Amino acid sequence: MKLWRFNGGLPSLAEHKNESVNLPIEHAPVPAKLVYPLRQHIGNAATSLVCVGDKVLRGQKIAAARGLISAPIHAGSSGVVTDISDHLIPHPSGFSAPCISIETDGLDDEIAPVPHSSFQQLSIPELITIIRDAGIVGLGGAAFPTAIKLDNQSKTRNIETLILNGAECEPYISCDDRLLKERADRVVEGIEILLHLLGAKRAILAIEDNVPDTFKSIQSAIAVNNNHAISAAQIPTIYPTGGEKQLIKTLTGKEVPSGGIPADIGIVSINVGTVHAIQQAVIEGRALTSRIITVTGEGVNTPRNLEVRIGTPISTLVDVCNGYTKLAERLIMGGPMMGFALLNDEIPVVKASNCILVASKHEAITDKKAMPCIRCGLCASACPTNLLPQQLYWFSRSEQLTKAEDINLFDCIECGCCDVVCPSHIPLTQHFRYAKSALKVQNHEKHLSDIARDRFEARDARLARDQAERAERLRKKKAVLKEKPAKEELDAAINRSKAKKQIASESKG
Numbered sequence: 060m061k062l063w064r065f066n067g068g069l070p071s072l073a074e075h076k077n078e079s080v081n082l083p084i085e086h087a088p089v090p091a092k093l094v095y096p097l098r099q100h101i102g103n104a105a106t107s108l109v110c111v112g113d114k115v116l117r118g119q120k121i122a123a124a125r126g127l128i129s130a131p132i133h134a135g136s137s138g139v140v141t142d143i144s145d146h147l148i149p150h151p152s153g154f155s156a157p158c159i160s161i162e163t164d165g166l167d168d169e170i171a172p173v174p175h176s177s178f179q180q181l182s183i184p185e186l187i188t189i190i191r192d193a194g195i196v197g198l199g200g201a202a203f204p205t206a207i208k209l210d211n212q213s214k215t216r217n218i219e220t221l222i223l224n225g226a227e228c229e230p231y232i233s234c235d236d237r238l239l240k241e242r243a244d245r246v247v248e249g250i251e252i253l254l255h256l257l258g259a260k261r262a263i264l265a266i267e268d269n270v271p272d273t274f275k276s277i278q279s280a281i282a283v284n285n286n287h288a289i290s291a292a293q294i295p296t297i298y299p300t301g302g303e304k305q306l307i308k309t310l311t312g313k314e315v316p317s318g319g320i321p322a323d324i325g326i327v328s329i330n331v332g333t334v335h336a337i338q339q340a341v342i343e344g345r346a347l348t349s350r351i352i353t354v355t356g357e358g359v360n361t362p363r364n365l366e367v368r369i370g371t372p373i374s375t376l377v378d379v380c381n382g383y384t385k386l387a388e389r390l391i392m393g394g395p396m397m398g399f400a401l402l403n404d405e406i407p408v409v410k411a412s413n414c415i416l417v418a419s420k421h422e423a424i425t426d427k428k429a430m431p432c433i434r435c436g437l438c439a440s441a442c443p444t445n446l447l448p449q450q451l452y453w454f455s456r457s458e459q460l461t462k463a464e465d466i467n468l469f470d471c472i473e474c475g476c477c478d479v480v481c482p483s484h485i486p487l488t489q490h491f492r493y494a495k496s497a498l499k500v501q502n503h504e505k506h507l508s509d510i511a512r513d514r515f516e517a518r519d520a521r522l523a524r525d526q527a528e529r530a531e532r533l534r535k536k537k538a539v540l541k542e543k544p545a546k547e548e549l550d551a552a553i554n555r556s557k558a559k560k561q562i563a564s565e566s567k568g
Contacts, residue, residue, distance in 0.1 A: 060263075060292055063312040065305045067443045068297040069476055073230060074269065079355040079362040080233035084241055086366045087379050089136045089167055093370035094407040095121065095159045096148045100196040101203045102128030107159055113140045117169040118346045121159055124191070130204040130410075131194045133346040135368030138163035147406050149392050151399040158407075161370070172344035178252050186256050186341065193340035194347045194410075199224060199235075199301075199330030200393065202411040205337070208329075209256060212322045218257045219325040222310060223250060223264040223334055225273075226294060226301035229394035232414040234351040235331050237364040239266065239273045243280035246331050249338030250289055257327055261288050263310055264331070267300065268293040298396070299474040303328045305443050317467055332413070352408060354380050358387030358417030367408055373415055374404040386419035395422060396475040427484040438477035438487060444470050448477040448487050455494035460501060463494050471495075 098104035105122035115121060115134040122132040138161045146158035175181060175189065191206035212218055223246070227235045239246060250262050264277055277291045294300055294309050304315045306328060313324050321328050332350065339345045348369060355362035360381035367376060373390065377383060390401040393414055400423075408415070416422070438448035446467060454463035468491065477487045 060290070060310075061312075062292075062294060062309055064295075065300070065308040065443055066445050067441045067476060068299060068305070069441065069479060070295070070297045072298045072479070074296075075231045075355070076227075076233045076236070076269075079231070079353050079364060080236055082361075082363040084237050084351060084364050084366055085379065087368070087371060087376060089163050089165070089368055090371050090375045091163060092141075092372070093135050093138070093161045093163060093368060094146055094372070095132050095134075095161070095370045096146070096407070096409060097122055097132070097157045097159070098148075099132065099202065099369075099409040099411065100130045101201065102126065102130070104157070105129060105132050107143055107157075109140045109143075109159065111140055111143060114138070115140060115161060117167060118172070118348055119170050120192075120194075120346070121161075124204075128204060128207055130196050130206075131192065131346075132159075133194055133348050134161060135348045135370050136161070136163045137166050137168040147402060149401060149406050149409055149412060153402050174344035175341050178341050179255060181341075183256055186252070189341055190337055192346070193336070195333065195336045195340060196347075196410050197330060198332035198336060198350060198410065198413065200397070200411055200413060202409075205329075205333055208327075209253075212257060212327055217325055218259045218322065218327050219261070220311065220327075221250070221253055221257060221259040221262040222306060222321075222326060222328040223262060223331050224301060224303070224306055224328055225264055225266040225277075225331040226306055228267065228296070228298045228301035229396050229414075230298075231355045231416055232353050232394050233355075234353045234364050234413055236266075236270055236273050237353075238335060238351055239331060240276050242335060243276045244283065245338045245342075246334050247277075247280045247284045247286075247289060248342060249334035249336075251284070251286060252337055252341050253327075253329065253334065254286075254288055259288075259327065261290070264289070264291045265294050265306060265310055266291070267296040269296045299443055299472065299476070302443060302472050302474065304472070317470055347410065350408075350410065350412070352376065352412055353414040354417070355414065356387075356391075356417040357419035357422055358384055358389075360384055369410055370407045372405050372407055373401070376408070376415055377404060377417065383417065387417050388420045389418045389423040391416040391418055391423060396479075397473060429485045430483040432483055432485060435482060437480040437482070441476040441480045443474060443476060444472060446471060448491075451494070452485065452487055452490055455490040458497075460494055460498045464498055468494055468498070 103126040106125045107122050109121045116137045117134055119134045120131050121134050124131050141162045142160040145155040148156045187206050187210045195205040196202045225235050225239055254262055266273055274293055281289050299305055300309060307321055307326055308314055315321055316323060336347050349366055351364055352367045353364050354376045359377060365376055365379055391398040392401055392412055442448055450466060451463050451468055471491050473488050475488050
């Protein structure tokens with residue numbers, strides 16, 4: 060199929076995939092303790108459904124979605140709830156947040172799954188409900204509740220193309236590649252479910268051209284499935300070709316408008332890990348309680364991909380990979396480009412965790428000194444979203460946030476390409492993240508201010524209206540009081556006139 064080229068990117072970025080991709084997926088053991096942050100997704104945090112002392116089974120819902128944009132959470136194994144309190148979570152802030160802790164019992168008892176092998180007989184709302192109840196979110200890293208995404212786009216029924224994102228462009232991460240090597244048949248089955256749900260005419264599963272064995276596995280699974288609406292495509296290995304907008308541009312030549320979503324141009328893009336979770340939820344009847352995670356880096360003895368129960372401490376994963384090496388310097392959740400550092404290895408993995416990078420000193424270089432910008436323009440050439448990083452940097456640094464927003468700050472995908480090519484070692488992405496956060500706070504405060512102003516103006520209008528109504532009532536009352544004597548005099552005059560007429564009539568008689 061014809062392919063297009065997006066702007067910028069890094070075609071020669073070192074991949075570091077071979078360290079972890081060659082070993083088969085191994086099931087990590089169930090740890091003695093599972094910890095579940097109540098916020099593992101974009102939107103509202105889930106609400107706990109359990110109390111300390113409650114016994115739970117694997118797959119049991121322990122936290123319910125709160126509000127429209129939210130997702131439930133399910134226990135990863137059987138055990139007893141021992142604590143519901145703040146615990147360190149995987150987040151760049153290093154903060155703690157409310158979590159449910161479960162002490163596992165070693166039995167791994169599971170609630171009975173409810174499979175739906177004949178998914179074609181289910182209605183769209185029924186499929187959406189199954190996906191929502193399974194707690195599925197985007198497993199590529201965004202963690203947006205998948206049911207909301209599919210529900211909104213299935214209602215319009217104008218989706219032409221479904222894109223399955225298997226382009227694992229960030230260095231070190233290989234979990235999706237290993238998934239497609241071993242479970243391509245399940246992923247293809249999940250694609251069929253999505254085609255039925257969305258009413259899309261075609262589906263394209265995209266992977267990079269540096270994994271030919273994986274491409275063969277996908278082609279074989281598609282051939283066995285014999286659904287002509289599904290195809291596979293090899294795309295150039297250019298970072299960040301796995302970005303949603305960049306992948307859409309590469310496959311279709313279309314561009315998602317600034318501030319828009321792929322559905323605006325008739326496209327839905329979903330990560331292959333999410334597709335596998337949908338297949339498990341619908342066909343197997345199982346909630347999202349585990350996912351595949353890459354554990355890699357020079358700081359771990361045996362890099363590999365593990366299927367891990369969500370809530371497992373990172374220390375358990377490192378133990379499965381035969382422990383730390385002497386080179387271990389830093390823990391990073393995600394890849395070296397878009398990941399973030401962790402405080403310790405007791406932090407649990409969550410639904411959005413796709414990689415634990417145990418980095419050595421040279422894999423996580425943090426001591427580069429930033430120098431003044433030399434205006435070379437390399438950052439603009441490398442930007443895959445056609446932004447002006449240099450201008451964004453000046454606006455962000457000088458707190459001119461509105462100007463940064465005006466030149467599409469929020470289109471930045473924080474891929475880090477500008478950081479890599481900058482000869483002055485300026486941490487551009489950090490400035491953009493700060494500016495985005497500050498703008499969100501500023502816009503939220505403005506929203507609250509607007510609400511307060513509207514309330515004040517509504518109160519003033521109500522008081523003015525009440526005052527006007529009181530004045531009108533008083534005017535009417537005065538008018539009535541003023542008219543009363545005149546009416547009484549008129550009545551008296553009429554009565555006198557009648558009396559005179561009566562007297563005159565009686566006199567004549």
